[in-house]
Amino acid sequence: MMKRCVWVVLAAILLATPAWARTLVVAQDATWPPMEFMNEQKEIIGFDTDYVRAVAKEAGFDVVFKNVAWDGIFAGLDAGQYDAVCSSVTITDERKKAMDFGIPYFKVRQALVVSKDSTVKTLEELKGKTVGGQIGTTGYFAIKKTEGITAKSYDEIGLAMEDLFSGRIDGVVCDDPTAAQYALQKADYAARLKIAAVLDTGDEYYGIAVKKGNKEVLDLINKGIEAVQAKGIDKELRAKWIGQ
Amino acid sequence: MEKKTIDVSDGAAIPRKKDAGLFSAWRISFAGALIILLCLVVFEPDPYLKILKFLPDGILITFEVTIFAIIFAVLLGLLTGLGRISKNPFINAVASTYVEVVRGIPLLVQLFYIYYALGRFVRLPDMVAAIIAMSLCYGAYMGEVFRAGIESIDKGQMEAARSLGFNRTQTMFYVILPQAWRTILPPVGNEFIALLKDTSLVSILAVADMLRRGREFASETFTYFETYTVIALVYLLITLLLSKMVSILEEKLNYYDQS
Amino acid sequence: MTSPEPIITIENVNKYFGQLKALSEVSLQVRPGEKVVIIGPSGSGKSTLLRTINRLEEIDSGRIIVDGLDVMDDKNDINRIRMEVGMVFQRFNLFPHKTVLGNLTLAPMKLRKIERAAAEANGRRLLQKVGIEEKAAVYPARLSGGQQQRVAIARALAMNPKIMLFDEPTSALDPEMIGEVLDVMVNLAREGMTMVVVTHEMGFAREVADMVVFMDQGQILETGPPEHFFQDCRHPRARKFLSQIL
Ligand SMILES: Nc1ncnc2c1ncn2[C@@H]1O[C@H](COP(=O)(O)OP(=O)(O)O)[C@@H](O)[C@H]1O
Numbered sequence A: 001m002m003k004r005c006v007w008v009v010l011a012a013i014l015l016a017t018p019a020w021a022r023t024l025v026v027a028q029d030a031t032w033p034p035m036e037f038m039n040e041q042k043e044i045i046g047f048d049t050d051y052v053r054a055v056a057k058e059a060g061f062d063v064v065f066k067n068v069a070w071d072g073i074f075a076g077l078d079a080g081q082y083d084a085v086c087s088s089v090t091i092t093d094e095r096k097k098a099m100d101f102g103i104p105y106f107k108v109r110q111a112l113v114v115s116k117d118s119t120v121k122t123l124e125e126l127k128g129k130t131v132g133g134q135i136g137t138t139g140y141f142a143i144k145k146t147e148g149i150t151a152k153s154y155d156e157i158g159l160a161m162e163d164l165f166s167g168r169i170d171g172v173v174c175d176d177p178t179a180a181q182y183a184l185q186k187a188d189y190a191a192r193l194k195i196a197a198v199l200d201t202g203d204e205y206y207g208i209a210v211k212k213g214n215k216e217v218l219d220l221i222n223k224g225i226e227a228v229q230a231k232g233i234d235k236e237l238r239a240k241w242i243g244q
Numbered sequence B: 001m002e003k004k005t006i007d008v009s010d011g012a013a014i015p016r017k018k019d020a021g022l023f024s025a026w027r028i029s030f031a032g033a034l035i036i037l038l039c040l041v042v043f044e045p046d047p048y049l050k051i052l053k054f055l056p057d058g059i060l061i062t063f064e065v066t067i068f069a070i071i072f073a074v075l076l077g078l079l080t081g082l083g084r085i086s087k088n089p090f091i092n093a094v095a096s097t098y099v100e101v102v103r104g105i106p107l108l109v110q111l112f113y114i115y116y117a118l119g120r121f122v123r124l125p126d127m128v129a130a131i132i133a134m135s136l137c138y139g140a141y142m143g144e145v146f147r148a149g150i151e152s153i154d155k156g157q158m159e160a161a162r163s164l165g166f167n168r169t170q171t172m173f174y175v176i177l178p179q180a181w182r183t184i185l186p187p188v189g190n191e192f193i194a195l196l197k198d199t200s201l202v203s204i205l206a207v208a209d210m211l212r213r214g215r216e217f218a219s220e221t222f223t224y225f226e227t228y229t230v231i232a233l234v235y236l237l238i239t240l241l242l243s244k245m246v247s248i249l250e251e252k253l254n255y256y257d258q259s
Numbered sequence C: 001m002t003s004p005e006p007i008i009t010i011e012n013v014n015k016y017f018g019q020l021k022a023l024s025e026v027s028l029q030v031r032p033g034e035k036v037v038i039i040g041p042s043g044s045g046k047s048t049l050l051r052t053i054n055r056l057e058e059i060d061s062g063r064i065i066v067d068g069l070d071v072m073d074d075k076n077d078i079n080r081i082r083m084e085v086g087m088v089f090q091r092f093n094l095f096p097h098k099t100v101l102g103n104l105t106l107a108p109m110k111l112r113k114i115e116r117a118a119a120e121a122n123g124r125r126l127l128q129k130v131g132i133e134e135k136a137a138v139y140p141a142r143l144s145g146g147q148q149q150r151v152a153i154a155r156a157l158a159m160n161p162k163i164m165l166f167d168e169p170t171s172a173l174d175p176e177m178i179g180e181v182l183d184v185m186v187n188l189a190r191e192g193m194t195m196v197v198v199t200h201e202m203g204f205a206r207e208v209a210d211m212v213v214f215m216d217q218g219q220i221l222e223t224g225p226p227e228h229f230f231q232d233c234r235h236p237r238a239r240k241f242l243s244q245i246l
């Protein structure tokens, strides 16, 4: 009797889920609005989160999100703690050596945020000053590359913005959607901060990162991305989270 | 009055005389850490030498925070310890409340609080905030050590000094504290070492200490294993050196013991 | 030998430790140069009485005048009064972190503002007087009990006090060391020091005391010169006590 019950339940589970469906765990550092951040219900939301869901739907897999601090996020990927990272990861040559990327899905540039009363127009003008960025991001690398600027690395971009807000540093460099979020959207920050410039470091593309050599997951993700792009879902999401 | 024992906190083991010898734990750890680090750097300069070269300014910051925090924490601890045994109820209450409050709040939270929460009112530079938070936290711990150390001195010492005409303050500085140091130093030494290790928490304030430098390096090059190995070894070496210094100092303070 | 003005006046002193009455209507006068020996069973209040003289114990009522100053009056700096009243404890209480000489020079240098050289010269003179000048550079932990107690006496004398208080100075000593300490005290008595001594050494009392005070249960029961005490003391409790220790 007992045995038959178990069989019935198992059969039901097998029938209810398509045989090919699998669950991918995707890591995000939910401190990067509007791309990925926490809402008041402690859920991760944002462009990337919706994007991964759309990709999953198109490619036919289930997805679970995991919130991971940025400066360990690639170590976890390498250690197999999750299948992919979709967290505003700019595709760089350095990173391509350490992991594989899916089809680029989003274009950004680096933006410099400063205090509203500042007259600075370029990063170079901040020579001798301190500029902050999130540790291990292309924004922070850009600051470090600029001669004469003291680069200060933060665990989260929000903490850098807070220091800029309270006047302890003179600028923050990060991806333009996030810069816009702080300098234009968040009421108290927007009153004091502005985007001074978009850096001439060129266009950057976000990619979904998987462990080096994990072709199976990469193919799955790319299949989803192609479908999402073909159907124009990415444009809808952009309108929803970024505006213009 | 019998001698009171003082609780030992989570510092590192301070080498004692009985541990001396070629195979003491201290020697094994120190030599081991040094040899491993040297081998890594010599045989695998990429990335180990690169990592080591990336750290020095961070190590300097770690030392700076440690030294300033130790100085202020000792002063604060002394004041707190004296306050805790003060006959003046107001001073006593202030000191005791300080100890209770600080001991009840995790250091990490104190760091965040002083830097980010109070940052909206007083804009302290990151180093200053870090040193203040570390000093406040360890001042409270050390206050308890000082109090216990002072109370461990025989009441007869106080009476002898008072009967000669020393007032309470003079008695404290000429008679009680010079003796209390001996009892106080081992646990205070442990606090020094715990403090040094806890300075790694200040990297959370974006202070570019050794740990943050390491994290920056690792997050750019993805050499997590290599970087954190070096960081751990360097911390271990520094901590062992500090504990050696404390034990030498202890020896020195035992000059008047029974032969 | 006695002058009319007492240097210590104790008047109707009462002292409680919680419920316990440690001193009860105690009155006593000591004139300059006088040697007073206090005897009595353990717990009778001898130490307490001695310690009220330099205000190591507070009193609940009564008056204590030392060298013309009311000890309990906060207008008088108690530390200045104590500088004139040396005290020797049962358990020596030498400063273990100071050498023997350092024990003798600390208070004179810090409190009397005497130059180190002068303080050390005086310290060596006193060490010579108590017979252990060769131990000047040694730390107290290396000394025998008798030597430590002689250093303690020298330390008190280094402040050049007008009065010396002794609280059972030989009780913690091995028997063979008692003599050396008593010798020092006898010499001090001969030099004319005002001394109040709590002791059970009746030989010492007989030899130097001008007055013997018998205490029991916080009260002074009998006072008189030593001859009187040892021959015809009236109080039965005093007689019983004497019969036990003699
Ligand atoms: N600090 C104190 N607190 C409470 N009771 C005390 C204290 N000192 C002494 N006593 C009590 O007071 C009484 C007298 O003590 P003490 O003067 O030391 O006696 P003696 O010196 O004659 O042996 C004793 O009963 C003793 O227990």
Ligand SMILES: [Mg+2]
Pocket (backbone or CB within 6 Å): C046, C047, C048, C167, C168
């Ligand atoms: Mg006694």
